[in-house]
Amino acid sequence: MSDAPSPTMSYSYLGPAGTFTETALGQVEAARGQAWSPVNNVGEAFADVISGRSVAAMIAIENSIEGGVSATQDALASVPGLRIIGEYLVPVNFVLVGRPGTTLTDVKVINAHPVAYAQCRGWLETALPDHGHIPATSNVTAASALLLNDHAEAAVAPPGITAHYDLDVLAEDIGDNPNAVTRFVLVSRIRAIPPRTGADKTSLIVELPDDHAGALLEMLEQFSTRGVNLSLLESRPIGDALGRYRFVIDADGHIEDERVADALLGLRRFSPQVIFLGSYPRADKQPIEFTSRYDDEVFIEARDWLRGIITAEPVDREPVDADAVGGR
Template identity: 70%
Template sequence: MTERRTYSYLGPAGTFTEVALSQVPEARDHEWKPVHNVGEALSDVLEERSHAAMIAIENSVEGGVSTTLDALATMPGLRIVGEYLVSVNFVLVTKPGTVLADVRVIAAHPVAYAQCHRWLGENLPRHEHVPAASNVASALGVLDGTLHADAAIAAPGIVQHHEFDVLAEKIGDNDNAVTRFVLVAKTTAPAEPTGADKTSLIVELPDDHPGALLEMLEQFSTRGINLSLLQSRPVGDALGRYRFVVDADGHIHDERMADALLGIRRFSPRVVFLGSYPRADRKIVQYPERYADEIFVEARDWLRALIHGEPED
C-alpha cells in the first residue's frame, strides 16, 4: 500500500502555487495542505508534517522572491528537488453587483499589484491599494468584508472556487510573465543527472573588497558554467554585507560543477547548497567541449601520475 504523503503550499485553493503543485505527478492523490506563508511551508517540511513544500522562488517580471530566498538561506536542512513554471496573469474580481465605476480601493498581494500597474493606471488611475498576504487572501477579504477594498487582483482560478464577478481579465502588464516554483524537501542526495539540470546555492562573500564578487563569479566562468540567476540579498548582521543566490546550469555530479563547488567552498566562509535538480524546461545544458567530464578526469589522472613519479607519455 502506498504511503500517504502531505504537500504544503501557499493556500487556500486557487493560488498559482496550487497550480504549480498540480504539475507534480508524485503529489497527485495525496494530501495537499494549504498554509499561510513560506516560513510555515518550510517548517512543515523540517518538522516532518509534510513530505515536501511548493514555494515561489522567482518571477520573470519582479525577479527573485525575497521571502523565499531569505528563508532558504536561514533554515538549514532543506533541498530543492524540482522546479515548475506557471504562466501568470490576473483578473480583477469583486462581490456580485459591483461595477468597475464603484471601485476605489483594490486589495492585492504586492507582487501581483506590481505586475498590473499599467492596466490600473489606465483604467483606475485614482485607486488606493490595500496589501494582502496572497492573491486568494485579497479576493476572500473583499468577499467577506475583512479587507476594506472594493475589488481584488487574483489568479483566474479563484472563480472556480468562489462566487465572484469578474470586472476585467488579463490585466497583467506582461502577457509572457512566468513564475518559477520549487519543490522543497528535507536534505537528501541529489537525483541522478539528466543532462538538463540546474544547481542552486547561496554564497556569502568573504569580505567587502574590490573584485570580491568577480572572484566568486570566476569560479563558474573558468569552468564554462552559465548562471541563470544571480541575486544579492542582505545578510542582515551589518550594513553592506550581502549573500548571493546563484542558479548555475548543470549538476553536482558533473565534473565541472563539482570542481566549481570546491572552488566556491575554498572562497566563501559560508555556502548553502540548495540542490541539483531537473530544469523545468528540460533544456539540455550546453557547454564548450573543453569542459567535458573526461577532460577533468584526464587532468586529475595526469596530476596523480606526476605525484607518483610516473613517466609522462
C-alpha cells in the first residue's frame, strides 16, 4: 500500500481573502490543508464545482437581517446536479476603513457590498447623513478599491481587513444589529446524503403546479399534515411570466425521517418541479422537536397495516401508541 499523500482538493469561496465566506470555509474540517480558490461570484463558484475544478464551494445563502441571498437561491434553482452537504454560521459585524490619514469628517462616499451596506445603514445615516454609496461585489473588494481609485473615501469591511490592506480603521462595530449572523452552505456534486443526526435540515425548491386560490396552502399542507416544521420559506420569481414564483424551503428534519420522506412524496405528487437540494446537519446542532404522532414508528406501522390489507397477510406488528413513542 502506498504511503503517498492524497491529491490536494480545491474548495471555492467568494473572495478575495478576508471575506466572511473564507471564514465560513475555515470551519470545514475536510477543507483544512487543501487548496482554496477565491472566485468573484456565485456563478463562478458553481462552475468550478460542476467542472470538477473544485470539490465544493462555500456560498452565503441567508442572513438574519436581510433574509435569503437571492443570487444563491436563483443559482441553485438553475444549475442542476448540485447538493448542499453542510451549513455554517458566521457572526457578522463591520468596520469603516479609509486610506491612511483619512478621518471620519473626510468621508463623503462609501464603498460597500449592498448587503453589508443595508446592515450598517442606521449607523451610517446617523454618523454620515450626507454620504453617497458605491456598491461593491464583496466586502473585501469594497476596501481594496480604496487603494485603486479615489471615487470613495471609506469602505464598509470585515474586522481584520487591515491585516490584508494598508488601511486605517475609522470606526468599529458599525453594524446596526450586534446579533447579525450569516448562514453559509457548502455545495458539491456529491450525491451521497450525510447520515441523519437528529438535528438536521432538508432544503428544497418547489414550484406551484398552477396559479389558483389555495395553491400555496396546498403546498404547505404537505408539510403540516406530517408534522414537519419549516424554518425558511421564501418566494423567488421564475422569470417566464409575471406572477410565477418558485419557493425556497428549509424543512426541519432529514430525508430519512419518515415524516420528511412522506412530505416529499406528497410534494412530488403535488408539484411538477421539486428540486431536492440536500439533507445535512444543522449548524446550531439543535435537535428537531416534533410530536410523538409523527414518529418514524407511526408511519412504518401504518404502511404495514395497509400492506396487510392489500396482501391479506397477517401483520405481526401491534398498533403503535403514538403518545408512548419517542417521548417528544
